[in-house]
Amino acid sequence: MDVFTAFHFVISIDNHVYGFKKVSGIARDIETHQYQEGGCNDYVHIFPKPVSSCKTLSLEKGVSQSGFFPFYFIGEHIESLTLEVRDRKNVLVKKYMFHHLIVTKWEVQELNATDNGLLIDQFELQYEEFTVVDISK
Template identity: 25%
Template sequence: MPSDTEILGGQPPVAANFLLEVDGVAIGTFQKVSGLEVTVATHEYAEGGVSGFVHRLPGQMSWPSLVFSRGLTTSDNLFAWMNRSAGDGFQSAGGKLERKTASVTLIDVTGNRLRSFAVRDAFPVRWTGPALATQDSSVLYEELEVAHHGFTSATFV
């Protein structure tokens, strides 16, 4: 069986950007994504008469929120999605949260899609805008936090 580097032409994959889409609508590309992890809780069971080990059984799976970071964008898709999850948009939907299917796609330096994560029941829970100061000439940066119920993965290679 060939190794991953053999499949990819001898070079390990490098992601240049991460695309976030919600129900097929592009929210934007991000420079950093954290929280792509899953934890399986374990329960210990000490069986009578077995003193060499304690059984460890799988329990619930949990996923932390995803946190997306990037330079400021000109698209309003992020705020349109956020407004449907809280405030007036949430009230106009009768106080019912619309969880969406999101996808996080890793894109290489040539624009090819490397891997995508389908994120179930996603909704935005926090947005942080750039710190503003006239004396500061640093890049404007925003951050988005998304809660969800897990994800699956697919490769494009």
């Protein structure tokens, strides 16, 4: 079984491809409610609760001179975002689709005169849903 690397990925929005340094917040979970049934002391019942909040996708990219970038507009609605993970031979190995996103935060990473790091933009986007696309077909 092959294990995939986590450093070769691209993000696309409306057929425009963007490069990022880091992506996090790809998660799916559910809250549960526990119910103790009377007379049943060996276990509790577990039921799913309705979804109560959106998930947050965090992205980081180097700042460049390029003009338009959709994440600079706080509150901007993005219909869908695609994240593709590729292997060392540039073959698609994993694909995630995020739907109904809103840009909720844009921050410039800390500036430090004693560090020789890159200037980094950090973005947070809340999303309603995401799917893992079956690429085996």
